[in-house]
Amino acid sequence: MAARPSWRSALRRMDAAGSGFRFRCYATPVIQVERVDPATSVAKALRRKYGPSSWDGQVPWERGSMIVPQMAEGDVEKFVETELDSFVPMQPRPLSMQEVLDMLDPARIAKFLHVEVPVRFAERIRWIRDIQDWQQIPELVEVEAAHMQVFRDLRMVQRKPTLDAFTAVVERALQRQQPVRLKVALAMHRLNTEKEGFDSDFIDPWLDDFLLNCIGTEMLMSQYLACVNMDPAANKPRGLAGIIDPDCDVAQICRETAMHVQEITEEHTGRCPLIQVEVFQDRAVPRFSYIPGFLRFIMTEVLKNSCRATAEVAKSDRDVQKRPINVIVCADDHEVAIRVCDRARGIPFGVGQTVWSYLYTTAGRNKATYAEKATSLAGYGIGLPLSRLYARYLGGSLNLVSLPGYGTSVDLFLRRVNANQVEIVPDNDA
Ligand SMILES: Nc1ncnc2c1ncn2[C@@H]1O[C@H](COP(=O)(O)OP(=O)(O)O)[C@@H](O)[C@H]1O
Numbered sequence: 288m289a290a291r292p293s294w295r296s297a298l299r300r301m302d303a304a305g306s307g308f309r310f311r312c313y314a315t316p317v318i319q320v321e322r323v324d325p326a327t328s329v330a331k332a333l334r335r336k337y338g339p340s341s342w343d344g345q346v347p348w349e350r351g352s353m354i355v356p357q358m359a360e361g362d363v364e365k366f367v368e369t370e371l372d373s374f375v376p377m378q379p380r381p382l383s384m385q386e387v388l389d390m391l392d393p394a395r396i397a398k399f400l401h402v403e404v405p406v407r408f409a410e411r412i413r414w415i416r417d418i419q420d421w422q423q424i425p426e427l428v429e430v431e432a433a434h435m436q437v438f439r440d441l442r443m444v445q446r447k448p449t450l451d452a453f454t455a456v457v458e459r460a461l462q463r464q465q466p467v468r469l470k471v472a473l474a475m476h477r478l479n480t481e482k483e484g485f486d487s488d489f490i491d492p493w494l495d496d497f498l499l500n501c502i503g504t505e506m507l508m509s510q511y512l513a514c515v516n517m518d519p520a521a522n523k524p525r526g527l528a529g530i531i532d533p534d535c536d537v538a539q540i541c542r543e544t545a546m547h548v549q550e551i552t553e554e555h556t557g558r559c560p561l562i563q564v565e566v567f568q569d570r571a572v573p574r575f576s577y578i579p580g581f582l583r584f585i586m587t588e589v590l591k592n593s594c595r596a597t598a599e600v601a602k603s604d605r606d607v608q609k610r611p612i613n614v615i616v617c618a619d620d621h622e623v624a625i626r627v628c629d630r631a632r633g634i635p636f637g638v639g640q641t642v643w644s645y646l647y648t649t650a651g652r653n654k655a656t657y658a659e660k661a662t663s664l665a666g667y668g669i670g671l672p673l674s675r676l677y678a679r680y681l682g683g684s685l686n687l688v689s690l691p692g693y694g695t696s697v698d699l700f701l702r703r704v705n706a707n708q709v710e711i712v713p714d715n716d717a
């Protein structure tokens with residue numbers, strides 16, 4: 288396998304500061320949410336993989352407490368910049384799912400988030416500021432400003448006497464994070480076309496790290512809000528643990544997503560491809576413990592690609608019906624596998640691994656800029672690589688095989704969320 292290019296080394300070549308980043312993957316035995324002592328097994332596994340660190344052996348909600356000094360309005364900006372400098376060197380603290388499950392009490396998870404989210408935002412702010420002349424890219428300026436706002440809000444908010452103010456800040460931070468993924472993709476397209484030296488060797492690993500970091504904070508903040516809003520009486524029977532659904536109905540999610548994507552495709556192309564969802568399992572419909580929002584995101588992106596390709600390749604509405612898209616869902620006790628096959632003539636051999644680049648898209652070929660090309664159906668180029676990040680974040684995988692002239696097959700493998708699993712975060716010790 289080819290070595291993952293380091294955007295950091297590209298940065299160094301461009302005389303900017305930095306160090307290497309790469310993914311860490313934990314292969315863990317699969318067990319149904321069993322109790323693990325965080326101070327022993329998970330900590331040991333983390334130590335084995337990451338080496339000793341400042342948070343070694345510490346349960347996450349004891350990591351630190353945030354005391355915000357009282358200050359005059361004019362001093363806030365200076366305080367926030369100084370705070371940013373002190374947060375940048377702090378490493379993210381990857382969580383095991385057991386730890387996520389142990390933090391269902393809002394006060395506990397709030398205490399952890401109050402340090403961890405600013406650490407991860409500070410990391411992303413530094414990555415933006417490390418890019419030479421980043422102020423000349425309007426989308427990067429917007430993304431940096433949105434990040435600074437969240438960092439400032441989180442540093443200035445108190446968790447006492449109630450969690451209300453903190454919850455409002457987390458809600459706003461999640462809202463602000465929504466448009467960031469597309470904005471940052473547009474920024475990278477602009478950087479690639481308008482500046483020298485920003486090719487896919489720089490942009491792809493940079494966006495992998497940035498977006499993986501976004502997925503982690505999004506998960507933590509959504510988990511907190513789910514815990515705050517959890518109605519214990521209503522949720523207990525299903526054992527919902529925040530955003531993790533221990534009884535996630537994979538086939539139903541695939542069916543719902545298929546209908547949604549058919550609507551988007553019809554809206555943009557005037558054609559409505561056929562999608563058939565088939566379920567294969569010995570005993571029952573595949574249900575497993577997972578984060579449904581992640582599965583929905585991945586399936587939406589993969590199906591949008593198949594639907595768009597089918598609608599574009601078909602010569603008539605009858606031809607569309609002759610090219611059904613098949614979704615095959617199967618599972619065993621440990622994993623769920625989903626295959627999406629279409630008959631939309633595939634991707635040319637020459638494209639190869641480029642299909643996973645954030646810079647690769649064939650949508651809106653006649654449009655002048657990427658901003659004009661992009662619609663809710665296609666054009667940002669981030670559907671495949673970002674879906675692969677979502678799959679990897681919880682230890683799964685996403686692969687694509689194209690038979691040029693015939694069609695494309697995408698295989699998604701997802702592991703049951705289990706207690707020992709540790710989220711994957713960009714790691715700066717490479
Ligand atoms: N099922 C498919 N059939 C044909 N081409 C595909 C398929 N999936 C992906 N592609 C190609 O890969 C490109 C990148 O896909 P993606 O990352 O989702 O970005 P986008 O859809 O925004 O272009 C698409 O523009 C298309 O050319």
Ligand SMILES: [Mg+2]
Nearest residue numbers: 592665670671
């Ligand atoms: Mg797409």
